[in-house]
Amino acid sequence: MIRPKQGRTALLFIAPSFIPLLMFFVIPMISAGVISFTEWDLLTPPRWVGLANFQELIHDQDFLLSLRNTLLFILGYLPLVLILGLSAALALDRKFRGSNALRAAYFLPVITSWVIVALLWKWILNPNGGLVNSLLAQIGIQGPGWWTSKSWSMASVIIPSAWKDMGYVMLLLLAGLQSIPPEYKEAAAIDGASKRQILLKITLPLLTPALFFVLVISLINNFQVFDQIWVMTQGGPEGSTSVVVQQIVKNSFDYGHMGYASAMSMVLFVIIMLITGIQLRLQKRWVNYE
Amino acid sequence: MKSSTRKIWAATVAGILVAGIGIASNPAVAAARKTTINFFTFTAVPDHMKDLQAMVAAFEKKNPTIHVNIQSASYAEYFTKLKTRVAGNQTPDTFELNYENFVTYASAGTLLNLNTASARDHSFKKTAYYGKAYDVFAQGGKQYGVPSSFSTVVLFYNKDLFKAAGVATPNSSWDWSDEAAAAAQLKAKLPEGTYADFQPTQFWEFYKVLGQAGGQFLSADKKSATFNKQPGINALNWLIGKTTAGYTPTKAQMGTLGDDAMFKAGKLAMYHSGIWLFDSFKAVPFGWDIAVEPGGVTPGNHFFANAVVASAKTKYPYAAWKWAQFMTSDPAAVKIRLAAAWEIPAVSDKKALSGYLSKTPPANRAAVFEALKNPIVPPVIRQQNEMQDSVNSWLEKALSGSVSVTEALNSAAKDVNAILAKE
Numbered sequence: 001m002i003r004p005k006q007g008r009t010a011l012l013f014i015a016p017s018f019i020p021l022l023m024f025f026v027i028p029m030i031s032a033g034v035i036s037f038t039e040w041d042l043l044t045p046p047r048w049v050g051l052a053n054f055q056e057l058i059h060d061q062d063f064l065l066s067l068r069n070t071l072l073f074i075l076g077y078l079p080l081v082l083i084l085g086l087s088a089a090l091a092l093d094r095k096f097r098g099s100n101a102l103r104a105a106y107f108l109p110v111i112t113s114w115v116i117v118a119l120l121w122k123w124i125l126n127p128n129g130g131l132v133n134s135l136l137a138q139i140g141i142q143g144p145g146w147w148t149s150k151s152w153s154m155a156s157v158i159i160p161s162a163w164k165d166m167g168y169v170m171l172l173l174l175a176g177l178q179s180i181p182p183e184y185k186e187a188a189a190i191d192g193a194s195k196r197q198i199l200l201k202i203t204l205p206l207l208t209p210a211l212f213f214v215l216v217i218s219l220i221n222n223f224q225v226f227d228q229i230w231v232m233t234q235g236g237p238e239g240s241t242s243v244v245v246q247q248i249v250k251n252s253f254d255y256g257h258m259g260y261a262s263a264m265s266m267v268l269f270v271i272i273m274l275i276t277g278i279q280l281r282l283q284k285r286w287v288n289y290e
Numbered sequence: 291m292k293s294s295t296r297k298i299w300a301a302t303v304a305g306i307l308v309a310g311i312g313i314a315s316n317p318a319v320a321a322a323r324k325t326t327i328n329f330f331t332f333t334a335v336p337d338h339m340k341d342l343q344a345m346v347a348a349f350e351k352k353n354p355t356i357h358v359n360i361q362s363a364s365y366a367e368y369f370t371k372l373k374t375r376v377a378g379n380q381t382p383d384t385f386e387l388n389y390e391n392f393v394t395y396a397s398a399g400t401l402l403n404l405n406t407a408s409a410r411d412h413s414f415k416k417t418a419y420y421g422k423a424y425d426v427f428a429q430g431g432k433q434y435g436v437p438s439s440f441s442t443v444v445l446f447y448n449k450d451l452f453k454a455a456g457v458a459t460p461n462s463s464w465d466w467s468d469e470a471a472a473a474a475q476l477k478a479k480l481p482e483g484t485y486a487d488f489q490p491t492q493f494w495e496f497y498k499v500l501g502q503a504g505g506q507f508l509s510a511d512k513k514s515a516t517f518n519k520q521p522g523i524n525a526l527n528w529l530i531g532k533t534t535a536g537y538t539p540t541k542a543q544m545g546t547l548g549d550d551a552m553f554k555a556g557k558l559a560m561y562h563s564g565i566w567l568f569d570s571f572k573a574v575p576f577g578w579d580i581a582v583e584p585g586g587v588t589p590g591n592h593f594f595a596n597a598v599v600a601s602a603k604t605k606y607p608y609a610a611w612k613w614a615q616f617m618t619s620d621p622a623a624v625k626i627r628l629a630a631a632w633e634i635p636a637v638s639d640k641k642a643l644s645g646y647l648s649k650t651p652p653a654n655r656a657a658v659f660e661a662l663k664n665p666i667v668p669p670v671i672r673q674q675n676e677m678q679d680s681v682n683s684w685l686e687k688a689l690s691g692s693v694s695v696t697e698a699l700n701s702a703a704k705d706v707n708a709i710l711a712k713e
Contacts, residue, residue, distance in 0.1 A: 042377040043398035128545030148541040150690070237541070238686055253370045254675040256394070 029269075036263040041256035053263035063264060065239055066247045072154055073161075073243065074222050080162040081218065082211070085169025090199075092170070093177045103174070107167035114164075118231035121160035122147065147233050150240045157241055161228050169214050176210025177203065208287040216279055223272050244268050325609045326357045329617075330375075330385035332368035333439065333596055333633065334360075341630040348622040349613060356609045358384075376400055381601040384610045387435060389426055389595045393670045401434040402600035407611030408433065418619045422665055423636035427597045435597030438618040439633035442661045443498070443592040445469075445584065446553060446561040446652075449577035455479040460560065460581035462660060466502075466528060469560070469584045473537040476559045487537040487560040488549050491529040491689045493678045494592075495562065498666050499525040502586035507669035508710075515706040518699035521587075526695045528586070530688060564594075565658055569631055572651065580652045582660050593665030595636060634658070673709050680705040 036053055040046035057063055088106050092099055109117060124131045125146040133143030147156040180203065188198050226245035229235060235242035244264065252261035334342040339362065346358045361382060363371045369391060375381055387395060395401055408414045416424060419437055427435035445460050452459050457475045460468075469487065476486035489495055497507045497517070505521025508514070516522075532538040544552065553561045554574055562583060571578060583591055598617055600610035617623050621642065624635045628645050637643070647655045671677055681702045688698035 041398065042373045043395065043400050122546050126545040127542040130545065145542040150692075236686070238690060238692065239683065250679070253373060254679070255673060256373070 032262040032265055035259055036266045038259040040258040042258055043256065046259065049259065053260045054267075056260065057263055057267060062239070062242070063244070063247055066235075066242045066244045069154065069239075069241060070223060070225060070243045073158060073225055073241075074219065076154065076158040077161050077222060077225075078215075078218055080158065081165050081169050082214065084162055084166040085214070086173055086211075088166060088170040089173035089177055090203075093174060103170075106170050109164045110167040110171075112164070114227040114231050117160055117164050118228060121156070121163075122232060125156050125159075148237060150237050153233055153237060153240045157228055157232055160232070161225070164228075165218075169218070172214050173207065173210050176207045179210075180206045205288045209289055212279075212283050212287045216276060219275055219279070220272055223268060223275075324355055324357045325606050326359055327383035327604070327606050327609050327613060328359045328361055329598075329613065330361045330363070330368075330372065330382035332363055332365045332386055335362050335364045338630055338632045341626050341632055344626050345617055345623045348626070349616045349620075352616070352620075352622075353609075353612055356606075356612060358613055379603075381603055383604040383606060384598055384600050384613055386438065387597055387599050389597070390668055390670055390674050392427060392435060392597065392599075393429070394672050394674060395599070396429045396434045397672050400602055402602045402604060402607055402610065403432040403434065404436065404600065404611055404614070405433050407608050408615075410608065411611065411615070414615060418637060418639070420636045420638050422593065422662075423595045426595060426667060427599075435599040436614050436618045437595050437597050437636035439627070440593065440595040440636045440662070441565050441633050442594065442658060442665075443562060443564050444580040444582060444657055444661055446563055446567070446571070446578060446580050448553070448556060448559050448561075449579060451476070451480065451484070451556070451559040451576075455559070459579070460584070462582045462657065464581065464584040466584055466586050470531075473532070473535070473560065477535070477537060480559060484557045485537060485539045485543075485552070485559070487532055487562075488552065488558045489529060489532055489538055489562040490549070491526070491533065491685050493681045493685065494668075495529060496525060496681065496685060497669055498590060498592050499529055499586070501590040501666040502583075502588060503528070504587045508671070508706075512671060512713075513710060515703035515710070518696075518703040522699050523695055524586070526685070526688060526699060529685075530695065533689060564592075566633065568652065578651060579654050580657050581654065582657045585664070589664045590666045591661035591664055593662065593667050596633070671710065672713050677706055677709050680709065 035046065037048060037050055038046035039049045039053075092103055092106070125133075127133060127143065127145045127148050130143075130146070132146075136143040144152040146152050184202050184206065185198050188202050193201070224245050225243050226249070229241050229243050229246055230249075233241040235246050245268075248261045248264045248268075250261075251257040251264065329346075331342060339360075342360060346360060349358060350356065372382075372385065381400065408416075420440065423437035423440050424433075427433065427437060447460055449459065455476050456479070457472050460472070473486040480486060500507060500517055500522055503521040503525040505517060505519060505525060507517045509516050517525075533540060539552070547555070547557075549558070549561065550563065550567055550570065552558050553563075554571065556574070556576055565580075582589070598614040600607065600614060604610050618635070619637050621639075624637055624639070624642050627633070627635045628642070631646075631649070634643070634646060643659075647659075649655065669677075684693070684698040684702035684705070687693045688695050693701070
């Protein structure tokens, strides 16, 4: 049992992390909830409008397009980053000369600023003389317009995003792989299981807790995708890469619709909550903790 | 009262007065009583912070009781910061606004009506300012800002490319047909990857070209969009035609190069852009000059202006006014601005501006003032950014061919009307 004095001491220890959490997360979140029921241009006092912002959202074509684009981004990004991250983790889950250097190299893009990564990938995917299109031209294929084309712009954002984040996924899965007791694999090998069978029947099932964690974190993060879009395409061409957070930023600061933007963020919050809730329920069906 | 008592009282009062004067004239006390006002700037960032400091030093010398505290942000973040400062009740005493944002702030009641302070100030003469620039910063008979600088867009041209192609260079008598004819001749002779004429299809070009085509963007009462009539169709066809004819490069053809970088690299023969680029083209390895932009059925040129405004909530309205007036029109400030090529001061004194004209390149700087004879002011409403984004999205669709020119203009007009209905 915690005595009152101990409780006060514990609170003192928690305070350094609790105060910023309160100031920068809890209070802004509650404020956004309240603001979403108002019309506020930041220059004049807010005006209570009830549910009007939410009613308008249902018919807002730009918002619906951004929601569709966000889902499209996740559908393209998630499998790609999981496959790349898992492959790298499996390849680097053993000691060999230079394995640490390789792990560091894969992790380097994670800590690199999006501005630098965007510059690099805009050059690689430059429709006019970029690396990829030049290589394609060598084999007689005319490359696409990448980030300048409505059909290819989303792919031009997904590929660099997966490239940048694969190191992070690799690191988490590598930790998961290394926590699998080697006895299981050894026993399976003695019983005559092939490498493929060990991977599919032993390694991957025991890696599911780590995979589940990566999936939840990636979904939460990528519903809030913004940086790469802002730096690479600004939502264009013709709105083909416009995403929800970009609409929130635009409406709040460019258009002065702070209430409307808050309503958007509330909707996004509910979507993320629902999807995370569904994932937590579904995990019982495929995640093996033992 | 006895005379001796009166003497004692008189001596005491005199003593207090002398001590009071002594304390007041003490420099330390005077400094403590100084009025401090904040000034928030974006035009000084990043190249002119030293020039602004020099202006402040000159101002403080002339007005020893006022101290100006400079605060700055780059253009990209300035308006976000300004809005959050207003929302947080931390509005700077004085700050800069461009004309495009002026209406939003003036309509919201955030700005100080400067008429009261200017009427009190006997040194103030309205005629010191370039009339058009002064007038645009008034609303409902109230002057909310004093213009600090203005600028325009001209036709830059690469003399070497024109010479190599054997095409006559642009001059002030050109109209759209002359420009199109020159672009066609240039295209036939320029190497691949070099383009005849750069003029993008976007809001900022569209409303000006619309003016050149004889149209109006909004109705006189600003209640409805009028750009989807015949002049608007002509204007948009003129802009899009440049890209479809291959005179202006597409985004894919430009790749990662910006338009100014293309001109610098000698890849553009003609280039419609702002006079703020003069300095950055100083060292290019080819000859270049400027001309007034060719008109359509009528001449017309951009008119961009910045102003210094004061917060309606400032505690020091007169000090704010004195600084705004000094920074925008005092001969000392004008001299600093011209010497630093920090845009053009919005003053009427032609003698003061002569230093600007004598600088080269470009040799034909007179074209800047020629352009300002037919100014086209941006269409400005309270929801400015929303209107711009909406128009831009339809222009982009028309350029890519997703929708026809008429459809794009009608849809954009419908969106703008919906925005105006909420104003």
